[in-house]
Amino acid sequence: MGLGLILALPLSFAQNYGPKPVKIIVSAYEKIFRSIPELVILFLVFYGLPRIGFRIPAFTAFVLGFGLRSAAYQSQIFRGAIQSVSSSQMRAARSMGMSNLQGFVHVILPQASRIALPPWTNEFTIVLKDSSLAYAIGVTEMLRQGSYIIATHYEPMLIYLTVAGIYLGVTLTANKTLGYLEKKLALPGFEMREPIR
């Protein structure tokens, strides 16, 4: 998620403000990564990269695969949020003598971040839950941890329920925190929020 966020911000800028060829490349990247299932991306990164000479540990493969995919989704969220701030506001900012950067910082950003928060929360939750897929390439995430315990204690139902419970707890907490942030930042005119799924 962290890597995704770091990648997504420049990507969304490139898509909004970049020159045409950059826009095309970024948009192709987004389309590709949003169309391939997470698990397939993971396998491609983990089994594919060594074939062309990059040997990477499973955990790195997991971070890379998730980061790249999430970056595609997040950059879409940010791009949409930035675009939804009307261009006439930027014109107004420029007309009073603000630079492009000032206009972005003082006018676009405060609005775009409010608009992006709910879908971003959603994406955050998805990544959190999908991290269980790392199981498939042998990363010791929570589910694998669980299977180890099952192997020694033989209590599958209890252990899986515990894993489910932990996921539920973490996800709900994350959603609550972000939901609270959202309420705190709410302004008249910005209240058309999607419910958090």
Added chain:
Amino acid sequence: MSEKEPLLKVVDLHKAFGKNEVLKGISFEMNKGDTKVIIGPSGTGKSTLIACINHLVAPDRGEIWLEGENTVTAKNINRIRQKIGFVFQDFGLFNHLTALKNVMIGLVKVKKMPKDKARKRAMEELDRVGLSDQAKSYPAQLSGGQKQRVGIARALAMDPKIILFDEPTSALDPELIGEVLHVMQDLAQSGMTMLVVTHEMGFARTVSNEIIFMENGVIVEQGTPEKLFKNPENKRTKEFLFKLEDLYGEGE
């Protein structure tokens, strides 16, 4: 700057978008305190002309002199823009800021005025447009007429030499147009220099000291309202004014 020198002088301004020649040599002058109205059919280049004056659109050729400085070749556009207020058809208010903050932001971020001083100044301007009681409202809580008045207060706060208006009332419901025109009329009377693109013939007739009729990227005719309404030289001016009277005439 000598007394005689006009505040704003536009000389042979040209602008094309690709092959579409929008401005084909526009020249006119404005003295301090003038209120001039630009009229003309849709797509004639009225918006492009006033966007050029504020450098929101870069002209291809020609000169724009503001207080004796050619702004087309000026290095710091942002400094020039601070001297030119702009009021938009769609208001362009910052939706995440209250009316007061909308008026303050330019003072604080561009003019680097201390906050308390900026707040005081912003309150004065809101008062001037009759909105001091809405200072804490967000744009979403204001009517169109109120939004546009905040837009005018925002422009005024920057102490501009001239304010450009691009169809300031055409996005408004008919019953809200009056309150905005009223504020503009007060401004004109207080000596503000204003260049207004509008189809409000009542305003053009009673408030402006000159009407500029543009068509197809050139100025067809300009003159006092009496002259243009009573005996225009150009047949096209006559036809156009006649049509406008028909459409918007009864409003005032």
